[in-house]
Amino acid sequence: MPTAQRGIDAHLEKGWAHAIEKENMLRLKWFRTNERRLNEIANKPPNRAVPEEVTEKYKEAIVDNYRNVIKNPRIKTRDADPLIDPRAMQAIMKPVNPATTRLIYSGSNKDGRKNYLTKRVHQIPEDRFYFPEVSSWAYGWNMWDVVKETRKTGFGRQQVIKDSFYRRRGVGCDPEWYKEPAVFSPSICSCN
Template sequence: MTSNQRGLDPRTQKAWVSAIEKENQLRLKWFTKNMDRLNRIANKENTRKVPQEVKDKFDNDLVESYKNVQRFPKIKVDDAPLIEPKAMQGIMKPVDPAVTKLIYTGENKDGRLNYLHERVKLLPDDRYYFPEVSSFEYGWKTWNYAKNIKKTGFGRQQIVKESFYRRRGVERDPEWYKEPAGYTPTVCNG
């Protein structure tokens, strides 16, 4: 077989075909030889029957296990927040008056930019009554639950930060380090 040829050449194809046909003939021969035995096994009645007393005992135990299960009261995480009457008309919560004054305190359009910069610092949970767009749904009201989460020993850690960066910041050069001498009138270059 040459290197630029794809697939099998006709001789190897014939060998594969004959091997597959031979295997099919052997399977068919085995099946016809054992057909009576296979029919007996397939049509045999089930001799393993569970007695009715065992079934009743299992049912009673199952019912008793459900009756005796330990029940815990439902824990209220947070009471439902009160909905303001204005919430029925608007999507956003009312803006703090101090932030609203920023609109009118800037020169030209600076007030508008200052207002937007302050407004964007709030989480969407604090700006809107409900998730307005689908991207808000991910993480909506999760800050209430994040306070109770414990750190695991198997979570991701900041290995590079701890091993590479210095905790004390940039340090002074060591005492033995000196600037290389430059060419000046007082230094010989010879």
């Protein structure tokens, strides 16, 4: 079995060295024939000055663009939402209904707090907050706007999730070839 070889074979090494040497000689020959031209290009002072006529035309074009701008009135896309309080940028929760706030001070200390929290928890988060506070609220946020657009059925409630997710005929029966596994008990002998 032959062993794995590393690098170039000894008889190919001389040919490789000759090819590298030949390439270096060609590069040197090209450099010597073009040396005078390369020196002229390298020692030439850089000329990056822009002529005065070009700069003046450029300045005039910019000034004309600013003077001849067509001014259009800003289009108002929509009015501010009257339901959103202007302080909403700093606040997280919408202001609480004064009748609900009065529940805190009604009754004894514990009952008032309990009544307030019970009343407050029965409101949906969209009525209490300006935007979804936690990521779990993103599912179903403003859901009631979409539900209003859904078509009503003539026969009662509409089961969107049941119709689109669950099977129509249930789980189904076991196949005919399926049998219950044997149960070992003292009355059944397994020595056969």
